[in-house]
Amino acid sequence: MMFIKSHAKAARLSLTLMSGMMVSLYVSAANDTLEMTASITKGTCALSVSPTTVTFLSPHIVSEFQPGNAVESAPLHLNYDCAGFSAGTLPSVKLTGQTAVADAHVFLSPPQSQSAAGSGFMLKLGEVSQLVGFYTAGTTLLANDTFVLPSNTQGAQLLTVGFVKQNASVPVTVGDVNATITLTYITP
Numbered sequence: 001m002m003f004i005k006s007h008a009k010a011a012r013l014s015l016t017l018m019s020g021m022m023v024s025l026y027v028s029a030a031n032d033t034l035e036m037t038a039s040i041t042k043g044t045c046a047l048s049v050s051p052t053t054v055t056f057l058s059p060h061i062v063s064e065f066q067p068g069n070a071v072e073s074a075p076l077h078l079n080y081d082c083a084g085f086s087a088g089t090l091p092s093v094k095l096t097g098q099t100a101v102a103d104a105h106v107f108l109s110p111p112q113s114q115s116a117a118g119s120g121f122m123l124k125l126g127e128v129s130q131l132v133g134f135y136t137a138g139t140t141l142l143a144n145d146t147f148v149l150p151s152n153t154q155g156a157q158l159l160t161v162g163f164v165k166q167n168a169s170v171p172v173t174v175g176d177v178n179a180t181i182t183l184t185y186i187t188p
Contacts, residue, residue, distance in 0.1 A: 043085035043152065045185040047093065050077045054121075056163045065119055065172040070134035070162035075127065078157040078183060085152035089188055092146045093157075095123070097181040099143050102168035105135070107143070107179035115175030118168075123181060124160040134162045146186055 056072045064071045082091050099120075100108040106120035125139040125147055138160070141147065149157055165172055 042089060042188055043082055045080050045082040045091045047183055047185055048079045050079060054161050062172045065165035067165055068133055068135040070131045070164045073160050073162040076159040076161050078159055080149055081154045082152050090148045090152050091188060092148050092186040094146045094184045094186045095141050095181060097143050097179060100166050102170055103166040104142055105140055106164060106166050107181055109178045114178050116173050116177045118170040118172035119165050119177050121179045122162045122164045127158050128160040135164055
């Protein structure tokens with residue numbers, strides 16, 4: 001992006017060529033201003049998730065929620081299309097969202113926006129299919145974490161969402177549970 005601002009009163013620009021080798025530049029007006037700005041990036045990425053909404057349809061009963069386990073999990077594909085990166089440079093993704101007050105590993109909307117307590121959603125990098133021990137299996141992604149994409153061109157990063165009991169003294173209660181997670185491309 002380039003901005004040019006000029007306060008010209010009686011500006012005169014003359015070029016004189018002598019012997020085809022020397023160039024003389026003469027500006028006779030004062031108060032002329034030239035401002036230039038530009039942006040440089042290491043590359044760009046477009047992100048999308050599939051599916052855009054994860055809904056655990058099976059009704060679960062309170063007794064199913066055991067510490068360290070998930071009652072259900074679902075795959076999530078983070079699709080990316082990147083361009084303009086130099087060889088060896090990998091783009092990153094930042095995760096943001098609200099977490100449970102007593103458990104930073106569990107994404108959960110504020111208590112006033114849901115009717116249940118003691119459970120929430122955990123996000124894992126890669127595929128984690130085991131429900132028993134889900135809480136400690138694989139790599140757990142936390143709010144404000146960043147992770148590196150496997151390529152600087154295009155592809156998909158597999159993630160897993162688990163419906164879990166909070167690792168806290170908050171008992172699981174009946175009701176609706178919801179959370180929102182935002183995935184944002186970060187320039188390396």
